[in-house]
Amino acid sequence: MTATIKDVAARAGVSPSTVSRVISNHPRISEKTKREVRAAMEELGYHPNMLARSLAKKSSDAIGVLIPSTTEEFFMNPFFPEVLRGITDVAKREGYDLLLSTSDSGKEDVRSLTRMIHGKRVDGVLLLSSRMQDPLMQVLQENPFPATLIGRPEINLPISWVNNNNVEACYQATRHLIGLGHKRIGFLGGDETFVVTRDRLQGYHQALDEAGIPQDRRLMFASSFVEQGGYLGMTRLLALPDRPSAVVASDDLLAFGAMRAAGELGYRIPEDIAVVGFNNVRLTEMSNPSLTSVDVQIYELGVTAANLLIEQMRGGVLMDKHVIVPTQMVIRNSCGGRK
Amino acid sequence: MTATIKDVAARAGVSPSTVSRVISNHPRISEKTKREVRAAMEELGYHPNMLARSLAKKSSDAIGVLIPSTTEEFFMNPFFPEVLRGITDVAKREGYDLLLSTSDSGKEDVRSLTRMIHGKRVDGVLLLSSRMQDPLMQVLQENPFPATLIGRPEINLPISWVNNNNVEACYQATRHLIGLGHKRIGFLGGDETFVVTRDRLQGYHQALDEAGIPQDRRLMFASSFVEQGGYLGMTRLLALPDRPSAVVASDDLLAFGAMRAAGELGYRIPEDIAVVGFNNVRLTEMSNPSLTSVDVQIYELGVTAANLLIEQMRGGVLMDKHVIVPTQMVIRNSCGGRK
DNA sequence: ATGAAAGCGCTAACAG
DNA sequence: CTGTTAGCGCTTTCAT
Numbered sequence A, B: 001m002t003a004t005i006k007d008v009a010a011r012a013g014v015s016p017s018t019v020s021r022v023i024s025n026h027p028r029i030s031e032k033t034k035r036e037v038r039a040a041m042e043e044l045g046y047h048p049n050m051l052a053r054s055l056a057k058k059s060s061d062a063i064g065v066l067i068p069s070t071t072e073e074f075f076m077n078p079f080f081p082e083v084l085r086g087i088t089d090v091a092k093r094e095g096y097d098l099l100l101s102t103s104d105s106g107k108e109d110v111r112s113l114t115r116m117i118h119g120k121r122v123d124g125v126l127l128l129s130s131r132m133q134d135p136l137m138q139v140l141q142e143n144p145f146p147a148t149l150i151g152r153p154e155i156n157l158p159i160s161w162v163n164n165n166n167v168e169a170c171y172q173a174t175r176h177l178i179g180l181g182h183k184r185i186g187f188l189g190g191d192e193t194f195v196v197t198r199d200r201l202q203g204y205h206q207a208l209d210e211a212g213i214p215q216d217r218r219l220m221f222a223s224s225f226v227e228q229g230g231y232l233g234m235t236r237l238l239a240l241p242d243r244p245s246a247v248v249a250s251d252d253l254l255a256f257g258a259m260r261a262a263g264e265l266g267y268r269i270p271e272d273i274a275v276v277g278f279n280n281v282r283l284t285e286m287s288n289p290s291l292t293s294v295d296v297q298i299y300e301l302g303v304t305a306a307n308l309l310i311e312q313m314r315g316g317v318l319m320d321k322h323v324i325v326p327t328q329m330v331i332r333n334s335c336g337g338r339k
Numbered sequence C: 001a002t003g004a005a006a007g008c009g010c011t012a013a014c015a016g
Numbered sequence D: 001c002t003g004t005t006a007g008c009g010c011t012t013t014c015a016t
Helices: A005-012 A017-023 A031-044 A050-057 A071-076 A077-094 A109-118 A137-143 A164-181 A195-211 A229-240 A252-265 A298-315 B005-012 B016-025 B029-045 B051-058 B071-076 B078-093 B107-120 B135-142 B164-177 B195-210 B227-238 B252-264 B298-315
Strands: A062-066 A097-100 A125-126 A146-150 A161-164 A186-189 A220-222 A246-249 A273-280 A291-295 A322-323 A328-330 B062-066 B097-100 B125-126 B145-148 B159-163 B183-191 B220-222 B244-247 B274-279 B292-295 B322-324 B326-329
Touching: A005 A017, A005 A031, A005 A109, A017 A031, A017 B135, A050 A164, A050 B051, A050 B107, A062 A077, A062 A109, A062 A298, A071 B078, A071 B145, A077 A298, A077 B071, A077 B078, A097 B071, A109 A125, A109 A137, A109 B051, A125 A298, A146 A298, A161 A298, A164 A186, A164 A195, A164 A246, A164 A273, A164 A291, A164 A328, A186 A195, A186 A229, A186 A252, A195 A220, A220 A229, A229 A252, A328 B145, B005 B029, B016 B029, B029 B145, B062 B078, B062 B107, B062 B298, B071 B159, B078 B097, B107 B125, B107 B145, B125 B298, B145 B298, B159 B298, B164 B183, B164 B195, B164 B244, B164 B274, B164 B292, B183 B252, B183 B322, B195 B292, B220 B227, B227 B244, B227 B252, B252 B274
Parallel strands: A062 A097, A062 A125, A125 A146, A146 A161, A161 A322, A186 A220, A186 A246, A246 A273, A273 A291, B062 B097, B062 B125, B125 B145, B145 B159, B159 B322, B183 B220, B183 B244, B244 B274, B274 B292
Antiparallel strands: A097 B097, A291 A328, B292 B326
């Protein structure tokens, strides 16, 4: 049987509460007993039972991370490990463990979130994306619980979040292409139900409007955030009688797929068609040609979200702070023009 | 205050134990009370406290995943999300949550593992890599606890693991190059303390020996599993007066770095120097030239490891099963020769 | 089929 | 500075 706090207490000739105090480094406890208790713990190979501790303390020192139900898609995108790296670094520094939810498809992630919220196994929750009319936001609205979103809620919600200014960023990206002389510019978006897709699309629209370029529905293609989607989208765009001369892709993976499609059909990039992506994942430097991309500072998003969440959990009060992480367009070789 | 099992009991006019039975779907409980209890739960918005449940049941329905302390390096490699995807899929299917350890550098991950083992927050642990004289293996040896390793322990240990036959796989890869007529073949390895690096190096040696090609220490370069390491290694290899005409890299990222270095120095791949990598990450298809790589079935490794672990946790008995996931070399354009 | 009672291992007032 | 006493919310014998 593994040793409990009582065993240690008995061994050290003190009461359980004293042992408890030693564990949590209570200030007013004599050095002597501290040493004795520690010795007893050592001898008995004692390790605290975190469950019992959490149950009594009503806090678990763990952060829940809600993995969107579309596991495959999500894990496939370099965004995920990078944002998780940011989260992990903060969690580690602040002494929190990470609990990954493992929701099944669709409706399941509502249940997953509710379980996280009510199950008491985590002190707060991190959401990694948001959709239009996201039922998760509903849940958060109805259940006061420390939570932070990476992205932004579609509607105004009393929840803290970290986001990029996606409208502005995509506006800039599109302007860049316009500045290069392009008039017919395509848009490859990820899943339309994601808020981020909508925002970027809006930025694209803004830039076109401002330049007096008419909108053309045929130039906009949405799929999921994977390479395949970009491939498909680009193929469709190139099949148009009046094909675009440039494309802004709302994710680097989409851009890569687009570039592959173009390449296979014999178009050169950037001479025949310019491409700009989003996220600035490592791959952008290595692709051929290297991909001009909007750096959204994924790692930073993760770090900021984790910090915001922890601040809430510690403060014991829910906040609706929001932080905008600046973006920056990194010019490479997929657009031609200035280098 | 959130509703507890007692509240539900009171509301439904039954005892707490009955409610508990309803929750765990106990067989002999009348449909009628079941319905009534469920109704009461609904009305009160009751959700079980997982901590209390775990404490009483002495099991948490969670799997611990030990992230190696070198966070950055690890997250950067596409291996990680892919193996995690496999793990997640199984965990989700079997109803387990995932607890990511967040150990700090060096010695910390021993502590992290011990905490996982004794903290009772997880029912089993998944290790994602193993080193030579790995202190973690020590810990596992001394503390009987369900654990599964992806990789293999350096020495024989009563622990279950999933691995590739890395010696054989690298032997094959090297033979492939030899078969293509290469006589001077370099080896770019990851961190030498990893067992997997050693195994692949051994396969490389075997192939050379068998072909009567003398070993040359200068042809072997080890660094970490990142692109930068491959870049550095290749640069060094190419600086040799008698440079190799081919290189086997023990990780695709290393191979990409190597290709970049070669390219920048004006060497063509595969004409001037052939390259083969390991892992067959998605990127291999997209690089230029596409990279010949050994498919180790990362996802499968994750799935198998999770299954093995769950089997142990459920069986209540520690095992030392081990499974070898087959590898397959995927020929692309980085080696020339047959296509 | 259901209830009563005794914990699971720890923390947190409240005393002293 | 330390001990006593109640729980935290749930499961699980043991009765009935």
